[in-house]
Amino acid sequence: MHQHSPMKILAPAAAIPKISRRALLGGFAVAGASLALTGCGKEKGFAASALPNGQLGRQLNVYSWGDYEDPDNISDFQDSTGVRVQLDSFGSNEELIAKLAATRGTSGYDIVVPTGLYIPQMVANSLLQPLDHSRMPNMANLDPTYTNQVWDPGNKHSIPKAWGTTGYVYDTNVIKDELASWQDFMTAAETTASGKTAVLEDSWEVVAIYLAAHNIDMNSTDPAALDAAEEYLVGTLAKNIRAFNSNVATSGIPQGTFALMQAFNGDARQGMLTASDPERWKFVFPTPTANLWMDNWSLAAGAQHPDAAYAFINHMMTPEAALREVEYIGYHTGIKELKEAALANEMELPELVFPPQDVLDRMQAAVLNDGQERRVQILNRMQAKAGA
Amino acid sequence: MRKISRRGAGVAALSFPSWAYLVFFFIIPVGLVLWYSFGYKPDLFTAHSNATLSLDRYFEAMDPTFLSTFINTLQIAGLGTLICLLIGIPFAYWMAVKVPAKWRGLLVALVLVPFWTNFLVRTLGWQIMLAPEGFVSEALQNIGLIGGPIEILYTRAAVQLGVVYNYLPLMILPLFVSLDRAGVSLREASADLGANRVRTMLQVTLPLAAPGIISGCLLVFIPLMGDYITASVLGGAQGNMVGQLVANQFNSAQNWALGSAMAVMLMVFILLTVAIVGAVYLIVRAILRFNRRVLIEEPAS
Amino acid sequence: MSASVLRDPAEDQSAAQALVPVPRHNKRRDPVAVAMTVFGVLVFCFLFLPILVIFIYSFNTGRLLAAWEGFGFDAYINAAANQVIRGSVMTSLQAALGTAVLSTILGTMGGLALARATYKAKWAAILTGLLALTLVTPEIVDAISILPWFVSLGTDFGFTPINNGMVRLVVAHTVMSIAVVTFIVRARMQGTDMTLEEAAADLYATPWNRFFQITLPIAAPGILAGALMSFTLSLDNTTVSSFVQVPGNTPWPVYIFSSLKVSLRPEIAAVSTIMLLLTLVALAVVALVLRRFGESSTDIAKTIAGA
Numbered sequence: 002m003h004q005h006s007p008m009k010i011l012a013p014a015a016a017i018p019k020i021s022r023r024a025l026l027g028g029f030a031v032a033g034a035s036l037a038l039t040g041c042g043k044e045k046g047f048a049a050s051a052l053p054n055g056q057l058g059r060q061l062n063v064y065s066w067g068d069y070e071d072p073d074n075i076s077d078f079q080d081s082t083g084v085r086v087q088l089d090s091f092g093s094n095e096e097l098i099a100k101l102a103a104t105r106g107t108s109g110y111d112i113v114v115p116t117g118l119y120i121p122q123m124v125a126n127s128l129l130q131p132l133d134h135s136r137m138p139n140m141a142n143l144d145p146t147y148t149n150q151v152w153d154p155g156n157k158h159s160i161p162k163a164w165g166t167t168g169y170v171y172d173t174n175v176i177k178d179e180l181a182s183w184q185d186f187m188t189a190a191e192t193t194a195s196g197k198t199a200v201l202e203d204s205w206e207v208v209a210i211y212l213a214a215h216n217i218d219m220n221s222t223d224p225a226a227l228d229a230a231e232e233y234l235v236g237t238l239a240k241n242i243r244a245f246n247s248n249v250a251t252s253g254i255p256q257g258t259f260a261l262m263q264a265f266n267g268d269a270r271q272g273m274l275t276a277s278d279p280e281r282w283k284f285v286f287p288t289p290t291a292n293l294w295m296d297n298w299s300l301a302a303g304a305q306h307p308d309a310a311y312a313f314i315n316h317m318m319t320p321e322a323a324l325r326e327v328e329y330i331g332y333h334t335g336i337k338e339l340k341e342a343a344l345a346n347e348m349e350l351p352e353l354v355f356p357p358q359d360v361l362d363r364m365q366a367a368v369l370n371d372g373q374e375r376r377v378q379i380l381n382r383m384q385a386k387a388g389a
Numbered sequence: 390m391r392k393i394s395r396r397g398a399g400v401a402a403l404s405f406p407s408w409a410y411l412v413f414f415f416i417i418p419v420g421l422v423l424w425y426s427f428g429y430k431p432d433l434f435t436a437h438s439n440a441t442l443s444l445d446r447y448f449e450a451m452d453p454t455f456l457s458t459f460i461n462t463l464q465i466a467g468l469g470t471l472i473c474l475l476i477g478i479p480f481a482y483w484m485a486v487k488v489p490a491k492w493r494g495l496l497v498a499l500v501l502v503p504f505w506t507n508f509l510v511r512t513l514g515w516q517i518m519l520a521p522e523g524f525v526s527e528a529l530q531n532i533g534l535i536g537g538p539i540e541i542l543y544t545r546a547a548v549q550l551g552v553v554y555n556y557l558p559l560m561i562l563p564l565f566v567s568l569d570r571a572g573v574s575l576r577e578a579s580a581d582l583g584a585n586r587v588r589t590m591l592q593v594t595l596p597l598a599a600p601g602i603i604s605g606c607l608l609v610f611i612p613l614m615g616d617y618i619t620a621s622v623l624g625g626a627q628g629n630m631v632g633q634l635v636a637n638q639f640n641s642a643q644n645w646a647l648g649s650a651m652a653v654m655l656m657v658f659i660l661l662t663v664a665i666v667g668a669v670y671l672i673v674r675a676i677l678r679f680n681r682r683v684l685i686e687e688p689a690s
Numbered sequence: 691m692s693a694s695v696l697r698d699p700a701e702d703q704s705a706a707q708a709l710v711p712v713p714r715h716n717k718r719r720d721p722v723a724v725a726m727t728v729f730g731v732l733v734f735c736f737l738f739l740p741i742l743v744i745f746i747y748s749f750n751t752g753r754l755l756a757a758w759e760g761f762g763f764d765a766y767i768n769a770a771a772n773q774v775i776r777g778s779v780m781t782s783l784q785a786a787l788g789t790a791v792l793s794t795i796l797g798t799m800g801g802l803a804l805a806r807a808t809y810k811a812k813w814a815a816i817l818t819g820l821l822a823l824t825l826v827t828p829e830i831v832d833a834i835s836i837l838p839w840f841v842s843l844g845t846d847f848g849f850t851p852i853n854n855g856m857v858r859l860v861v862a863h864t865v866m867s868i869a870v871v872t873f874i875v876r877a878r879m880q881g882t883d884m885t886l887e888e889a890a891a892d893l894y895a896t897p898w899n900r901f902f903q904i905t906l907p908i909a910a911p912g913i914l915a916g917a918l919m920s921f922t923l924s925l926d927n928t929t930v931s932s933f934v935q936v937p938g939n940t941p942w943p944v945y946i947f948s949s950l951k952v953s954l955r956p957e958i959a960a961v962s963t964i965m966l967l968l969t970l971v972a973l974a975v976v977a978l979v980l981r982r983f984g985e986s987s988t989d990i991a992k993t994i995a996g997a
Contacts, residue, residue: 401811403802404800404813407803407821407868410864411821411865415820415832419832480733483730488730502737502741503738505969507926507946510744510958513755514740514742514744515740517755554737557733586722611826635830636929
């Protein structure tokens with residue numbers, strides 16, 4: 002370090018700034034601190050949503066699950082309207098809600114895809130906008146079986162996008178037994194597939210594995226049941242898990258990274274269609290019961306491109322688009338007579354998309370209740386334990 | 390005296406924009422994190438509230454399950470730094486000393502190339518290589534080195550490998566710079582005085598390179614403790630590190646208070662480790678110096 | 691390399707041999723040197739292997755990046771045709787440029803101030819400590835702290851420019867790289883002599899003239915190196931960007947990161963290869979410029995690494 006001797010210059014004294022630097026610094030600190038403190042106490046408002054004005058605009062931002070839209074449908078929409086669609090993805094409803102709640106309307110997303118059961122709470126917390134049905138005439142194509150659900154009567158905040166169920170898929174090269182129930186899943190995870198198992202990143206789904214296997218109501222809020230679930234899941238199952246990923250089947254199956262994956266039926270189908278040896282993989286609709294869920298199109302609060310959003314959702318409800326969707330994502334999109342059209346079109350692996358009636362009958366829909374926070378905690382602990 | 394302070398005032402004025410920027414966009418946000426860590430999560434949908442202040446979040450963060458992640462991270466970071474050091478020193482020595490001067494610039498540039506490649510992309514390269522059904526796995530199986538597909542991906546070993554790889558250039562560069570400075574003449578002098586190469590290395594070169602070793606270790610250890618990307622790409626569930634834990638609290642669990650507490654704990658862990666290692670180093674150095682004192686006798690007058 | 695001074699080497703050697711037996715190594719085949727060279731080459735292979743893999747897999751015609759199907763340029767063509775990918779690359783470049791400009795301005799001023807500061811000036815120590823703190827803080831802590839602050843500024847305080855994605859990226863990236871630029875410029879300026887500035891002042895040069903005609907040219911290599919560092923750091927930044935980004939202005943690494951959990955396509959490898967080449971070209975240009983300023987290559991490395 003070179004030490005300088007004090008500089009002696011012949012410059013006039015007026016060249017030296019007069020402000021005392023300490024005063025200025027102090028001023029900054031005070032200003033900053035007061036800003037911060039007022040920020041803490043202020044009312045947490047939301048950014049305003051743009052109103053539809055008939056102009057489609059150039060951009061649309063969609064926040065959806067991974068690989069959940071047929072790319073051909075997207076490019077079709079882009080070509081016909083000139084709107085550039087940016088598709089970002091999240092891995093769990095918690096992530097979606099966290100993003101929307103944290104950004105309070107400035108997330109930049111227009112369309113979001115929440116699962117049905119979360120919608121009432123999202124609406125109560127002003128995360129979603131009400132929908133203007135007059136801008137989506139293709140709603141007439143929706144099958145009434147899927148509209149007007151208990152969590153959104155009258156479809157005020159959501160349009161059905163896809164419904165499906167949860168099960169698991171396994172590699173028959175590694176697991177030689179025939180698996181059929183959730184108990185089989187747990188046993189396999191602890192033995193033959195230990196260290197090569199993946200579960201969903203969804204707290205409800207993971208806890209449901211234990212509850213369903215023990216014939217307890219999957220929506221239970223009984224603290225004793227949840228305690229038992231935590232003890233097993235964190236204490237025994239967690240260390241065998243290699244990944245928590247809601248979309249693992251789409252790439253996990255072709256790459257063979259896991260032997261046992263809890264997966265949604267459509268994702269497993271996508272993975273099997275991409276794999277070079279699909280016969281090696283088996284998807285199971287587990288007994289005694291499983292989740293029957295529905296994902297929906299919704300408009301986020303603070304959306305800046307509402308016209309494009311309505312146009313997009315409307316576009317996805319045409320029969321042609323719906324057919325392409327079901328063939329790509331592997332889920333029924335709620336359009337009338339879609340199953341017949343898909344079967345007539347010789348869709349691959351239809352048994353994964355349209356489970357038999359007896360399977361459908363034993364499914365149960367998830368409900369968001371007081372036990373949710375506990376479930377989230379259990380998942381967090383599992384994730385921490387798995388890495389230990 | 391007056392002249393010095395006047396000059397000081399003129400010079401300090403230049404730094405005001407930096408001050409303002411740092412205060413506004415670094416001090417305040419990080420201060421907010423500290424503030425949040427004393428709060429709590431009121432209900433499922435609200436991220437945070439500071440209505441009641443308490444240290445409960447810290448106790449929650451010290452919960453055995455989370456604490457094991459902290460310990461895990463410390464292990465990965467410590468081992469990673471050590472491995473980087475063990476690889477880095479011989480390599481930097483080779484580059485600074487053994488390689489002819491005209492190649493040195495080129496070699497430095499070659500080391501900088503991975504440094505300038507996107508961190509995430511480099512890690513993806515490893516994800517491809519470590520895939521159980523990838524080419525490396527197939528090749529090793531064909532040669533017969535291993536019995537089945539490699540099962541490293543999504544385990545702690547993969548994360549360990551990944552972090553060593555990603556942070557190695559950060560270790561090599563300061564080492565190279567300080568070894569380069571350490572000077573040929575001193576090593577020669579040591580050889581002239583009869584020291585063999587090992588002794589020269591231990592008693593001359595390494596101590597002179599100490600500043601480089603220290604800065605290399607710091608440059609590797611500190612970001613490594615907070616690493617988020619390598620663990621996400623290569624770690625799966627089992628490579629869980631604190632960075633992911635914190636991100637998780639903000640990204641899905643939406644528990645800002647707990648996440649902030651964990652973030653503060655992370656900083657504390659880092660500072661503590663650095664302080665402890667620093668203290669140990671200073672003590673060891675003092676002992677060594679004491680043992681190596683050479684008493685120069687007074688010349689007989 | 692021994693530097694021979696004014697003495698006869700032969701005389702030296704025999705004298706040394708007579709006094710103290712020094713182990714002589716055959717300079718031509720020194721096993722240790724050979725071993726070290728082999729080790730060095732191995733380490734280089736290790737460093738370049740994943741980059742090579744990405745480069746090769748960018749020619750994968752398959753649908754998934756990691757599953758090799760065939761050789762072809764499909765990925766490059768698809769990447770060029772994909773609007774979202776093009777958009778994110780543009781965003782990354784624009785944000786990097788903005789960051790380079792902002793952090794160079796702030797960092798140069800700060801670096802000059804620190805270099806010229808009186809020894810043991812308190813404000814200098816605090817500023818240095820503050821900058822060091824930004825370097826020491828893990829990126830994840832920065833990320834989780836700056837997003838709520840941005841949101842607060844945008845919604846609670848009505849400071850709407852902060853809701854713009856590009857603004858958020860530039861501001862956040864600058865926080866990370868301001869320390870690097872400052873330290874590089876400071877290191878560069880500390881080695882130089884103040885007498886040039888004093889001479890200029892004695893010759894009645896105004897402070898502005900002094901700055902532009904003396905100080906800046908001297909600091910130029912450091913400023914250039916700092917600008918390059920902040921450009922690359924911004925291009926590379928993933929964690930903070932993934933938290934603060936607004937869709938429509940998604941930087942390239944965040945695009946990759948969010949594809950991670952879904953499925954990685956060969957387009958990612960293709961674009962990454964191109965970005966790497968771009969960075970290398972920028973590096974080469976800067977190195978050339980620095981070389982013209984009279985720096986040796988090791989000095990350049992030291993300037994960049996010595997931060």
